Amino acid sequence: MATPVLLDQLLRERTAALLQSATDYRRYAHHLSSRLHHLRKTLKVRRRIPAKAGKSASTAPSDSATASKYKTHVPTATELSADKRFAGILLLAAERSWAQAMETKATMESNAAAAPERKRHILSRLAKARKHAAALESILLNADSEANPFTDYEILQVVTYTALLAATGDIESRNYEKAVASFALAYTGLSGLVLSLAAADASDDDNDMADLYRDLISSTVEPALKFSANQVDPSSRSIAVLALAHNYLPTSPVDKLVLSIAKDETKAKELLSGKSDAAEALSAMPTIQWRSHTAQLRDTTVAAAILTARAADDKLFSEVLFPSDDVNNKLSLREKALRFDPTLLAWQDAVDAVHEAIVEVTNSSTEGAQNRVQELYVISTYANYSLISRRITRDNVLVSQLRSSLNKKLKKTSASKLAANKSVSAKVRATTGIYDTILQSVSQIIELPGVAADESLSNALSSLQKYYSSLRLAVAASGFSQASVDASTYWKKAVDEINCVDEMALNLDDIEGDNSAKILFSVDVPGTRKSLIAGAATSQSFSEAAKILEETKLEAEQNRGSQPFVIDTLTSAAIWLDKRTARPKFVDFERLVDLDNVASLTPVPAKPVFFDTAFNFIGYEDGIVQEATTAAAAAAVKAGAGIKSEATAPAQQEEKKAGWFWRR
Known part of the structure; x- marks a missing residue:
């Protein structure tokens, strides 16, 4: 038997028609008319009324306005x-009638004249569509079960489609x-259809069809059900959709149909009873406490979402963050990040x-909306704080993996080739990028409502920012050569940042009972400070050695062509060997052989400076004759040469010269 046209x-x-504009709906209506014409032709269904029947119908005064030459075949x-x-x-x-109504509605939105x-016209088209679907529903529900070829799944499709058109x-x-x-009936029917298709062994076609049903529920039925229920009873705003559908579900055979086709009986009973995990979550978790604030949970959807997140938290803490056995410790960093x-x-x-709940309450005009919004802001801060803290922890796991790989690359790469190594540069950029993400996440926590008023938490977050900023600077410094000025500058900034971290501020009082604070503020500040100081000291020593090397090279370049003193060469070589324990290329140790010639060197005689000075002043005083001056000079020369003078100056002249020379 051929497959019927159903929902x-x-x-x-x-979905294939991509219905968005009036043109799309018009094209879709023409397509349906063509399909309907071919189906009637195939089934040999006559639709045109004979001419005499049409005339007799037109002569009747009551049917003169509604007489037609076409008749719908039921x-x-x-x-x-x-x-x-x-x-x-x-x-x-x-x-087709529904498509025509939607075409008119799309046209009316663009032109409201x-x-x-x-x-x-829209209402008449929708009423006609509902009439056709209701006629088929009545036939199927009233038919004999033995003679009815339609399954419960197909009958539920017809009931659900009729409810959608009626809604x-x-x-x-x-x-x-x-x-x-x-809408409550349509929601229950569509959910039942999903339960009949969703299974572990379902085919791809069934899974695709279940996705279409889910999309229809989330995009059309749920918002319309909430809106209609709010118009009827404003206090139902915080009630879950499942509970709303149960409360407003009319008497209908949909319950039996859902139970008969659902593959999961437990979920089917939850659907029909209106009691889901959301309602149980609200009863199990009536309030939310974050720091010193307490907010009451009133929305079942929010309660269910937070309860699900907490369950995922428990699994994460037991498997990754705080494993209870040694097997879980064997997880790699990549596997931990994926968890x-x-x-x-x-x-x-x-x-x-929480955001959707805030929007709904803000747009409502019910009493106590302002207090409800304040409670929701506390819950929003709690949820965002939990989300961001776990995101920072995940980023820390990722950055640990990258830093481990980066350290291996740095050990294998020489200092001269570090700047040109693309692999090292890429890992440095990736690591600093993750630290930028962590710093941005910490800033997002600081901007959450209520955090600025919490002084202890604000101080802890400020110290946490400086801590991660110091780590980022240290990674950036490792991308440069240790002897470069840039590396020394980055290391110095990193040490300054880590010295500004307040360790007391990171030790919050209530960190023991808060998993978010425990994973967020559990950082090793003393170990990091020690590592950064050691790195800065190493970089500084390399920088000073490089500076001495440059100065020596410059001096050697300036003194090219002349041999330096041996003592200077030995001093510079000794300093260099103490710093690097390596032989520099420009030091010429072969000059040490010159020390062997020191013993054979002849000393240079000292110049008689005293006699030169005396010579300059002899013969320039008044009353001294030229001959005496010449004789005195000759005697001084002979005395310097070791020759005894035969002539001596008169005693009066010696007495006269002694005073002015020494006084001078």
């Missing part, structure tokens, strides 16, 4: 039992009491749920 095929065709139970394709006649006609007439018409006419009942993904996704869902 699953109509949803696939809607299949009978016998026809449906013979061929399921007869169901497509009504469903395709209903879908003829809004009243178009509004009536669309009710919400367009602003009949919210009927709309919330229709953070479920926890981060769970906390992100909690943050999104």
Whole structure:
């Protein structure tokens, strides 16, 4: 037997048509008309009324306005039992009427000139669509179970589709009491269809169809159900969707259909009873406490999201952060980083749920909305604080892996080739990039509501920023040669940052009971300070040695062509050997052989400076004759040469010269 046209095929065709504008809806309606025409032709369904019947109908005064030459064929139970394709006649006609209504609505949104007439046209098209679908639903529900060829899954599709059309018409006419009942029925039916398809051994086609049902629930049914329920009862804003659907679900055979087709009986009972994990989460966790603030949980969706995130936290702490056995300690850093993904996704869902709750309460006009918003802000700070702290911990795991790889590269790379090594440069950039992400995450925590007023937490976060900033500077310094000025500058800045960290501020009082604070502020400040100081000292020694080397090279370059003193050469060589324990190329140790010639050197005689000075002053006093001056000079020369003078100056002249020379 051929496959009938039911909700699953109509949803696939809607998805393929990409319905967004009035043109798309018009094209989709033409496509449905073509399909309906071919289906009627295949099933040999006559639709045109004979001419005499049309004239007699037109002569009647009561039917003169509604007389038509076309008549909709309603299949009978016998026809449906013979061929399921007869169901497509009504469903395709209903879908076409819905597409025409949506086309008019899209046109009305762009041009509101003829809004009243178009509004009536929309309502009439939706009423016609509902009529066609309701006719098929009535036939299937009232048919004999033995003669009915349709399965419970197919009947539930028809019931759900009829509820969707009815809910669309009710919400367009602003009949919210009927709309919330229709949307509750549609939500229950679609959820039951998902339960019938979602299984471990489901095929790809079933999984795709379940995704289409889920998309319809999340994009259309859930928002409309919340909106309609809020219009009926504003206090139902904080009630979960499942509970709303149960509260407003009308009497319908949908319960039996869901129980009969659901593969998970437990979830089916939760769906029909309205009691889910969200309601249990709200009863198990009525309040949220963050630091000194306490907020009451009123939204079941938020409670369920936070409870799920806490469950993911417990698994993360037991397997990765605080493992209880040695087997878990064997996890690699990459595996540990991957274990953070479920926890981060769970906390992100909690943050999104709180944000949606804040938006809903802010837009509402109910009493006590301001107090409710304040409570939600506390819960939002708690969820964001938990999310960011785990993200920082995950980044620390990643950066540990990168730093380990970077240290191995630095040991294998010589100082001269460090700047040109692309692999080292790439790892340095990646590591500093992760530290930038960590610093940005810490800044996000500082900007959360309520953190600025908490002095102890603000001081701890400020110290944490300086701690990670010092680590970032140290990684950046390792990318330069240790003898370079840039490396020495970065190391000095890193030491200055780590010295500004307040270790007392990082030891919060309530860190023992807060896992987020425990993983966030558990940092080794003394060990990091010791490592950075050692790195800075090493860089400084290399820098000084390089400076001495440069000065010696410069001096050797300036004194090129002349031999330096041996003592200077030995002194510079000794300094260099003490620093590096390596022989510099420019020191010429072969000059040490010159020391052997020191013993054979002849000393240079001292110049008689005293006699030269005396010679300059002899013969320049008044009353001294030239001959005496010449004789005195000759006597001085002879005395310097070791020759005894035969002539001596008169006693009067010697007495006269003694005073002026020594006084001078």
